Amino acid sequence: MKLVASAAEMRAVPRSPHFRNGGVSFWYRQAGLPARRPALPGSADYDVCIVGGGYTGLWTAYYLKKARPDLRIAVLEREFAGFGASGRNGGWLSAEFAGSRERYAESHGKGAMIALQRAMMASVDEVIEVAREEGIEADIVKGGMRLVATNPAQKARLLEEVGHLQEWGYWPEDIYLLEHDHEPRLRVDGTVAAAYSPHAARIQPAKLALGLAAAAERLGVEVFEDTAVTEIRPRDGATAPAAVTEHGTVSAEHVIRATEGFTASLNGQRRQWLPMNSSMIVTEPLSPETWKHIGWEGREVLGDAAHAYVYAQRTADDRIAIGGRGVPYRFGSGHDDNGATQPQAIAELWRALARLFPAASEAPIAHAWSGVLGVPRDWCPTVRLDHADGLGWAGGYVGSGVTTSNLAGRTLRDLLLRRETELTRLPWVGRRVRGWEPEPLRWVGTQVIYGLYRTADRREADRVSHTSTLARMAGRIAGR
Numbered sequence: 113m114k115l116v117a118s119a120a121e122m123r124a125v126p127r128s129p130h131f132r133n134g135g136v137s138f139w140y141r142q143a144g145l146p147a148r149r150p151a152l153p154g155s156a157d158y159d160v161c162i163v164g165g166g167y168t169g170l171w172t173a174y175y176l177k178k179a180r181p182d183l184r185i186a187v188l189e190r191e192f193a194g195f196g197a198s199g200r201n202g203g204w205l206s207a208e209f210a211g212s213r214e215r216y217a218e219s220h221g222k223g224a225m226i227a228l229q230r231a232m233m234a235s236v237d238e239v240i241e242v243a244r245e246e247g248i249e250a251d252i253v254k255g256g257m258r259l260v261a262t263n264p265a266q267k268a269r270l271l272e273e274v275g276h277l278q279e280w281g282y283w284p285e286d287i288y289l290l291e292h293d294h295e296p297r298l299r300v301d302g303t304v305a306a307a308y309s310p311h312a313a314r315i316q317p318a319k320l321a322l323g324l325a326a327a328a329e330r331l332g333v334e335v336f337e338d339t340a341v342t343e344i345r346p347r348d349g350a351t352a353p354a355a356v357t358e359h360g361t362v363s364a365e366h367v368i369r370a371t372e373g374f375t376a377s378l379n380g381q382r383r384q385w386l387p388m389n390s391s392m393i394v395t396e397p398l399s400p401e402t403w404k405h406i407g408w409e410g411r412e413v414l415g416d417a418a419h420a421y422v423y424a425q426r427t428a429d430d431r432i433a434i435g436g437r438g439v440p441y442r443f444g445s446g447h448d449d450n451g452a453t454q455p456q457a458i459a460e461l462w463r464a465l466a467r468l469f470p471a472a473s474e475a476p477i478a479h480a481w482s483g484v485l486g487v488p489r490d491w492c493p494t495v496r497l498d499h500a501d502g503l504g505w506a507g508g509y510v511g512s513g514v515t516t517s518n519l520a521g522r523t524l525r526d527l528l529l530r531r532e533t534e535l536t537r538l539p540w541v542g543r544r545v546r547g548w549e550p551e552p553l554r555w556v557g558t559q560v561i562y563g564l565y566r567t568a569d570r571r572e573a574d575r576v577s578h579t580s581t582l583a584r585m586a587g588r589i590a591g592r
């Protein structure tokens with residue numbers, strides 16, 4: 113990726129007079145930023161203390177309190193519940209699970225990895241069901257997921273991926289290639305192959321986060337906002353595990369870390385998960401004529417098969433929201449808290465939008481924003497609880513955490529209650545992963561990896577009909 117977008121590229125991006133950059137995300141511009149809950153009033157004791165009020169923390173609190181109403185549970189959130197990736201994402205509630213299937217199978221066998229994939233599919237329905245039960249209006253439509261290839265190399269990769277998934281828990285009806293469609297319901301320009309899976313829904317992410325926080329609170333979970341945890345301490349002899357904040361220290365039988373892309377800012381966690389940026393843009397609502405041309409009546413979530421891939425949805429109010437990696441990593445694990453997005457990332461996403469949907473290329477862009485996701489050194493998510501030191505965590509979902517965090521929440525509930533269940537036997541439970549390299553290696557490494565991915569995408573678009581060797585090289589450097 114070029115570091116500076118040319119003036120011509122920047123001018124080409126049509127902007128709405130109401131264009132905004134940052135402001136957490138467009139989803140909050142739509143739903144309204146929430147009034148802040150009070151901060152932690154002072155040092156206190158709880159049974160369980162959860163650090164981070166995103167989907168992971170909130171699902172864990174929700175399920176735990178539901179199972180054991182007598183437990184006293186505190187969620188400590190640095191900003192407001194849903195401030196992180198949970199309130200900024202692409203709204204793919206999908207069965208996609210990040211990480212190498214082979215790696216999980218190495219430790220637990222292939223059957224266990226297949227069970228994990230099936231649990232992900234069930235989790236899509238679980239989220240939809242809880243949202244219905246709790247009256248959470250999150251614009252949910254279960255229209256499935258469509259993946260498109262727009263050049264021969266992408267097509268080869270898509271075919272390979274469908275075959276691979278069918279070996280790892282997707283049965284033929286769970287993901288399949290779409291036959292050449294004479295009248296496709298979703299017209300994506302340049303499509304040479306497409307695959308479909310019914311296991312996905314479109315959601316409005318911030319509405320889910322806000323609704324979930326309210327549902328947990330109704331059960332009696334205490335959510336404290338504007339409360340940054342600086343350090344998480346393990347049990348030390350007779351001293352209980354604790355979360356230290358500027359407002360006081362919360363001691364608890366168990367402390368759960370649910371800070372995903374922000375984890376590096378906690379004392380002692382700098383090299384744990386790499387904070388990777390992901391950026392999005394959204395158009396103003398498109399005209400009925402444009403929609404007649406594009407179709408997309410099924411509201412399926414849409415992705416492409418590029419190495420630096422994009423993900424998109426048709427919003428409830430008829431816009432296109434599209435996201436991608438943008439500037440994936442900043443030196444020293446930096447990121448813009450408020451979501452302000454660099455001009456070149458906006459220009460790049462707009463180019464992808466215009467390429468896939470020429471009919472929407474004149475549509476003004478209303479908003480751009482970014483968020484951070486957590487990437488473990490081996491790119492494999494984990495959930496873990498150690499009763500001895502009293503600490504647990506879940507995360508490292510890379511770019512697929514909307515559904516995975518629900519599975520994590522139910523799994524942490526079972527682990528906290530010392531229940532041995534199908535969930536606690538899944539192969540992502542209890543894994544330990546080594547940390548990332550120190551700076552500047554971390555920064556140089558990620559620049560090289562994404563530089564190679566983008567060059568590979570350009571070569572594949574131009575001439576190469578198979579996956580570029582550059583992309584394979586990037587995968588090896590990344591340790592995927």
Ligand SMILES: Cc1cc2nc3c(=O)[nH]c(=O)nc-3n(C[C@H](O)[C@H](O)[C@H](O)COP(=O)(O)OP(=O)(O)OC[C@H]3O[C@@H](n4cnc5c(N)ncnc54)[C@H](O)[C@@H]3O)c2cc1C
Pocket residue numbers: 163164165166167168169188189190191192193194195196197198199200201202203204205206339340341342370371372373374375377378389390391392423435482483484485486506507509510511512513514515516517
């Ligand atoms: C732009 C973007 C698009 C994405 N699109 C998708 C998608 O379409 N589908 C999908 O499956 N996944 C997607 N993801 C990933 C997904 O959103 C995340 O994996 C998921 O939301 C992670 O939830 P979480 O609760 O673990 O983390 P977060 O939502 O990031 O929550 C962590 C919380 O911890 C708080 N916190 C951090 N540090 C501290 C501290 N020291 N003390 C107290 N609180 C703290 C933060 O303020 C934050 O609220 C996307 C991510 C981004 C950024």
